[in-house]
Amino acid sequence: MNSWLTIPIDSDFSIHNLPFGIFSIGKKAPRVGVRIGDFVIDLEQLRKFGLLAVPRNxxxxxxxxxxxxxxxxxxxxxxLQLQDWLVQEKSPLKKYFNQAFYPIESVKMHLPVKVGDYTDFYSSLEHATNVGKLFRPDNPLVANWKHVPIAYHGRASSIVVSGTPIIRPKGQIKPADSPTPIFSPTKEMDFEVEIGAIIGKNSVLGESISTAEAESYLFGLVLFNDWSARDIQRWEYQPLGPFLGKNFASSISAWVVMMEALEHFRTETPPQDPQPLPYLAFEGKKNFDIELSVRLNIDATHSHTISQTNFRYMYWNLAQQIAHHTVNGCNLKIGDILASGTISGPVAGSNGCLLELSMGGKQPIDAGNGLQRTFLEDNDTLIIEGYCEKEGIRVGFGEVSGKIVASH
Amino acid sequence: MNSWLTIPIDSDFSIHNLPFGIFSIGKKAPRVGVRIGDFVIDLEQLRKFGLLAVPRNxxxxxxxxxxxxxxxxxxxxxxLQLQDWLVQEKSPLKKYFNQAFYPIESVKMHLPVKVGDYTDFYSSLEHATNVGKLFRPDNPLVANWKHVPIAYHGRASSIVVSGTPIIRPKGQIKPADSPTPIFSPTKEMDFEVEIGAIIGKNSVLGESISTAEAESYLFGLVLFNDWSARDIQRWEYQPLGPFLGKNFASSISAWVVMMEALEHFRTETPPQDPQPLPYLAFEGKKNFDIELSVRLNIDATHSHTISQTNFRYMYWNLAQQIAHHTVNGCNLKIGDILASGTISGPVAGSNGCLLELSMGGKQPIDAGNGLQRTFLEDNDTLIIEGYCEKEGIRVGFGEVSGKIVASH
Incomplete structure (x- = not known):
């Protein structure tokens, strides 16, 4: 498939992708757009020109x-219609090119969905084991982990779009050598590489979704950074889980890649032993081969890759997560986000957060140009990128980035 | 203050209350109403008649x-205007009585707010201690509890209005005598008596709210029942907190009692020792004296009070909860709910859930007429009522009720 539009050969936003997002240009109100190469297509304009049969609003x-x-x-x-029009030489889009196609540099991207509820899973075996060793040396992998796709509810109001600065949070921290907590900006500012799934269909309160039906409830995926203040988290998380250590901000990429665009990159879920309960059984390839990399920009001239991992490593897949989430009748709504949990892999350099990469802050990592980091410092920018590539077809997510700014 | 309208002397909805809610009548769309005695005042009608200067929509x-x-x-x-008009003999409301006042029996009540995020605190010392003994006999009150107003994020999508039937949830349960979990409807269906605070003003992401400013972010309070499946919760809650054991449903009362109506019932917060960090310090009376009772209706003829407690017992007050919630910059939005956590008291019979009342299911409680309960059974109806009363003034919440129905 080739487009009449020039698309850079290594673009995440190939003719095979066509993700949706919310953008604005100049002083115009935000609206729905589709990304193709280095352009954004304005769907509201296409509707006005009579090319899209969708209701107003x-x-x-x-x-x-x-x-x-x-x-x-x-x-x-x-x-599919847009894809077809982007390929056809006699495309109706050409007539409106100047009025409906904007260079990506000229637009501002916004949060793509209004998030109802945000759930964070904990589905990487490697992450759960690595973090468990640091938080609970005597009990790293909790006994339920291989039976239950563990998750907790996160904060929806503080989910922001890629590029939003992240203010270093303050809170209670208990130093190891103190009997009581102190109040301080976090000293252990961390990121977490995750994939976020955007729910595409409302389910009914009281009804469960089977693994076979589960993927029909997904609209698409985004990159997700679950910023974490480890010292705040460590002191607060017992017995009811993370709260202020997480809810100051989570960042997502601006373009939602539809599930259809990811079909080509399905892969097997890693073996599950012991076999989970029947409601978690599934058939077919339910994982996705998404290459993920993490770059740390300490200043404008230093960019260093600090982790490379892959969404395919996840122990629990999206279908299982949805079946689990709704097995008790909990309802899902359009715009909800199910994040995967930190994605760590079994190979060296594939840990998805600094807590793991620096062994709980004990072993600084190379940040490039002779610099080191245990956790993020003010003015550091953290960028997660993700893409699928197979048989010459590339479908990517762009990036989710955030710069740490000092506490007020 | 006396109204020209006849208001039953023991009504929760006295002239001093005037709570807001969402109701519908016949096939008309839901709209905003105010409760007075046994009537609902239709604010949309008052607006149409030119009595209320508020925008359309x-x-x-x-x-x-x-x-x-x-x-x-x-x-x-x-x-205050409505209160005045309900007292004035020459009230403009009288002219529109037939078109804007409906008997409460004739209307249907709806969920009063669209909930953005729902946070559940854990602010009763007695509850935390009692439950801690059951879940962690070696470590009942976690070391952070008297420093941190512990909370976790709950599920917003499954919050329902009083009267909505509650379907018994299914899920993973690990019997004590089994090495692996089973799949089953919960055998330990429980309620939790709580008060829910409705956020009335948006805060800014990245900014903290002081205890002095905190109450200006509150619109009002409701009764809150945080239904809990204890066996599901026990197996899943480590290490990230409750999830499916809670998120199948929470119920709230239909009428939101404004903070102004509760001014008269302020009371001291119990002593806090050790003294919390400075951001949690506060001045003045920040607790509220709200009498709470729990009735269990096993069938149409048996109603039995199983607990009586009071919101005044809470160790952490609302101002502290809000200051804590936002100290890291987490933002609050209109319609968010902060629930108090189960309200248990220091006196006999004041435990706010069956887990405590039945000692973890080991000591059945009297359910009236010679019947007993450890946890809730199908067709049981659980009703929480709450009111303030002082110097002849009564301001109440009505009730939040729910009937347990069998799993699908």
Whole structure:
């Protein structure tokens, strides 16, 4: 498939991708866009020109929720129609190119969805084991872990789009040598590499979703950075889980890659032993081969890759996560995000957070140019990138980035 | 203060209360109402008749969020105006009585707010100690408890209005005598008596709210039942906290009692020792004297009070909870709910859940008429009622009820 539009050969946003997002240009209100190469297509303009048969108040919204609510049949058809028009030489898009295609540098990206509930899973065996060793040396992998796709609810209000500065949070920290806590900006500012799944269909309170139906509830995926203040988290998390150590901010990438664009990159879930309960059984390839890398920019001239991992390593897959989340009747809504939990892999250099990479802050890592880091310092910028590539087809997520700024 | 309207002398909805809620009548769309005695006042009708100067699309909404967004100055003024009109003999309301006042039996109540994020605190010392003994006999009150107002994020999508049936959730349970979990409807269905605080003002991401400012972010309070499946919770909650054991449903009362209506019932917070960090210091009376009782209706003819407690017992007050929640920059939004955590007291019979009342299911409690319960059974109805009363003034919450129905 080749487009009449020039698309850089290594672009994440190839003709095979066509992700959706919310953008604004100049002083115009935010609206729905589709990314292709280095351009954004304005769907509200296409609607006005009569090219898109969607109701008003769908493409002129500040979130994708109304668009997603059109249903997968409709949104998939729109994506395929755009793909077709981007390939056809006699494309109706050409006539409106100047009015509906904007260079990516000229637009501002916004949070793509209005998030209802945000759930964070904990589905990487390697991450759970590594962190468990640091937090609970006597009990690293909790007995339930291989039976239960462990998750907790996170904060929706503080989810921000890539590029938003992250203010170093303050809070209670208990130094090892003190009997009581102190109040301080976190000294252990960390990131977590995750994939976030955007829910695409409402489920009914009281009803469960099977693993076979589960993927029909997914609209698409984004990159997700679950910023974490480890010292705050360590002191607060017993007995009810993380709270202020996490809820000051989470960042997501601006473009939502539809599940259809990821079909080509399905892969097997790693073996599960012991076999989980029947409601978690599944058939087929339910993991996705998404290459993930983490770069740390200490200043404008130093960029250093500090981790490379892959979404394929996850022990629990998306279908299992959804089946588990709803097995008790809990309902999912359009715009909810299910994050994967930190993605660490079994190979060297594949740990998805600094807590693991620096062994709990004990072994500084190379940050490039002779510099080192245990945790993030003020003015550091952390960038997660992700893409799939197979048989010459590339579908990527762009990036999710955030610069740490000093506490107020 | 006396109204020209007949209000039953023991009504929770006295002239001193005037709570807000969302109701519908017949096939009309849900809208904003105020409760007085056994009537609901239709604010959308009052607006149409020119008695309320509020924008369109505020009182004709299916949630109070747009109404709350008018700001406390405006919403308080509306409440005081209504109070005045309900007292004045020459009231403009009398002319529209037939068109704007409905008997409570004739309306259907809806969820009063669209909940953005729901946070559940754990602020009762007695509850934390009692439950800690059952879940962690070696470590009942975790070391952080008297320093940190412990909380976790709960599920917003499954919060339902009083009267909604509660389907018994299914999930993983690990029997003590089995090496592996089984799949089953919960055998330990429980309630938790809580008060929910409805956030009335958006805060800014990255900024903290002091204890002195905190109450200005509160719109009002509701009764809150944090339904819990103890066996599911026990197996899943380590290391990241409760998830499926809680997120199948939480119920709230239909009428939001404004903070102004509760001023008269302020009381001291119990002594805090050790003294918490300075950001948690506060001045003045920050607890509220709200009598709470729990009734179990096993069938239409048996109703038995199984607990009586009081919101005044809470160790951490609302101002401290808000200051803690935002100390790291986490933002609050209109419609968010901060629940108190189970309210247990220091006196006999004041435990706020069956887990405590039945000592973890080991000592059945009297359910009236010679019947007993450890946990809730199918077709049991659980009703929490709450009210303040002092110097002849009564301000109440009505009730939050839910009937347990069998798993699908």
């Amino acid at each position: 769908v493409c002129n919204q500040a979130s994708l929720n109304a668009f997603i609510n059109l249903g997968k049949k409709k949104t998939s058809a729109i994506r | 505020v009182c004709n909404q299916a949630s109070l969020n747009a109404f709350i967004n008018l700001g406390k100055k405006k919403t308080s003024a509306i409440r």
